[in-house]
Amino acid sequence: MDYAFDRTQHDRSAHLRKADAWRGPDVRVMVIGGEHVATDGGAGIRWIGIDEAPEGEWIFLGTKDDVRHAAVMVDRVPAELEPVSLRVLGPTIAADEASLGVHAVGIARWHQNHRFCASCGQPTDIAEAGHVRICPACGTHHFPRTDPAVIMLITDGDDRALLGRQPSWPEGRFSTLAGFVEPGESLDDAVRREVMEEVGIEVGEVTYAASQPWPFPSSLMLGFFGQAETSDITVDQDEIAEARWFTRDEVTEMTASSDLLLPPNVSISRWLLQTWHGGTIHGRWA
Ligand SMILES: [Zn+2]
Structure with missing residues (x-):
């Protein structure tokens, strides 16, 4: 890559976000807490099966090489999963992996700081496979910020x-x-x-x-x-x-x-x- 995160390599497959249409037994899952992701020995993103994933809220990232990729958000990535900040890891890994990582971290950081409705103050619910939060009290849709x-x-x-x-x-x-x-x-x-x-x-x-x-x-x-x-x-x-x-x-x-x-x-x-x-x-x- 010419610089970090310079290309998007995955198909975001937004049509699969609704009604959990993306879910399936073969989904590869990244564990993410803030800007930290689970790694394999600090050398690359660790991908686990959907059945092995910890409890958390989900982000569907999209499709790469016909394989669906998602991230599960936890408060803190457990030490045994060797968390590394994507800020450090991203520039060192292949562009296609970095592309999935930067998508996941951007959304995860937004969820961390937007748990409550900016219009009425009530807790909001996650929707559209992590790409929207909806307020059940006033109906406002909140979208990730850039x-x-x-x-x-x-x-x-x-x-x-x-x-x-x-x-x-x-x-x-x-x-x-x-x-x-x-x-x-x-x-x-x-x-x-x-x-x-x-x-x-x-x-x-x-x-x-x-x-x-x-x-x-x-x-x-x-x-x-x-x-x-x-x-x-x-x-x-x-x-x-x-x-x-x-x-x-x-x-x-x-x-x-x-x-x-x-x-x-x-x-x-x-x-x-x-x-x-x-x-x-x-x-x-x-
Ligand atoms: Zn509201």
Whole structure:
């Protein structure tokens, strides 16, 4: 994979969600507690038979290679099932397994935090094989949330890249800028607003590049390239402590000497940087 969770590999088979139509003796089951999944020795997702599954609420994930896959949610995955956070496991396993894992964790995290009706406060019931919660008191249907965030590589007329350092990061650690989309805002306007707020640069043309689900707990990272129309940087000192323009040669040389540390390969941020750079970028964050 080019970065973690970059492809969906399973057929979600939504037509099987109603009335437990997905259930059957051959379903493969993942045990999940929050963002932790049962593993085989920490090396991959542990799949068990539906008859061996512990008590819990169910999510039908879909079909892969004609086999149905589901997840059962427990409060905490027992130690003997070798739980590992999908945040750690996901980038190391095959893309088709990661695809099922990221679907399950996104839904499981939502269930954890949405047990009660946001309209009337009553406990809600799980429905549609885990993809809806319904309030028995007022009838409201609640759907899993995805919170869109934009992440953008901004370049100037000399094709230099704009990177920033957050206040909590050590000297030399930089990344692309990013921020959450606000209600009533288009994605390209969110890119322009965040860049203006954080570093005072005006952005003109914005081009969508790729996306990365990041359900820890519920983000969808939407990656963009953007063209700067100004070049004088004014950092906000709140979200960004330092920002500057980097040429390709500076990125090559400074990552080789570890004077510049960029995000790891699992991130869409690194992928945006790599796509812009086109050559070899060296080190990364530990
Ligand atoms: Zn209600």
